[in-house]
Amino acid sequence: MPIDLAQIKAIDVHVHAEVSCHDPEDPVMGKFFDAASSYFKVPRERPKLPEIVEIYRAQQIAFCLFTVDCESGIGAKRVSNYEIADFAAQHDDICIPFASIDPHKGKLGAREARDLIENHGVRGFKFHHIMQDIEPAARVGYPIYEVIAEYGLPAIFHTGHSGIGTGLRGGGGIRLKYGQPMLVDDVAVDFPDIKIILAHPSWPWVDESLSMALHKENVFIDLSGWSPKYFQPQIIQYANTQLRHKMLFGSDFPLIRPDKWLEAAKQVGFRDDVLPGIMKDNAARLLGLG
Incomplete structure (x- = not known):
């Protein structure tokens, strides 16, 4: 059943599936979950897929669901893209499957990407x-x-910054430099047919993301990972003006709950005629839902 836009109030483009329904939590990821839970001041237990879809259906929010494949980078076993895709297919009235493939996998990763698109x-x-x-x-x-x-x-x-690794010795081996938005600019130039979503407000490089979204037709920004009450003023300024059609609601669930994000967003100065676009309409167009 396709998503009925009239029946949902928002689209969350940034939702993590961090544990499998079939396999135990990977202990390598466990230490990063510990640190992130402390950083965001949220419960340590990670919800499984049925609980995630129950939360979002109850709130009438459609959502993009994905794991993070970092098998080469930190040696943690990923949640299967196929598990996520097959689960989303059972809940396609509310759940939109995204996949994650470690770039180190190159051509073999490209084969997986094609199979996931064409068959899943x-x-x-x-x-x-x-x-x-x-x-x-x-x-x-x-x-x-x-x-x-x-x-x-x-x-x-x-x-931008990453709560993953924050507070660990050496940041858990995670290098923040790869989160600089301008490093994505070459990808935006070389692949103009990819709709690139720069996740999070990109602190401490906020202005780089704003510049890229202004400059590149195919670059958008999701506002996940931060409560809106902590947004820098220029985010609100550009969301209300030149980038009003390029800003997307994302929560970063389970680290931030969607209802908490949406409630905070109503208090920070987004214009009344802009907020519906951020909450739902911009994502609906980008994802081809409407």
């Missing part, structure tokens, strides 16, 4: 180059981008 209904991709320990424009990842571009699908790129 995947509608977009998620990259987290900080956790994947690789530059966004590293050529080894280009075969994966080529498949995404061929189908004109969106891809979310983590940008």
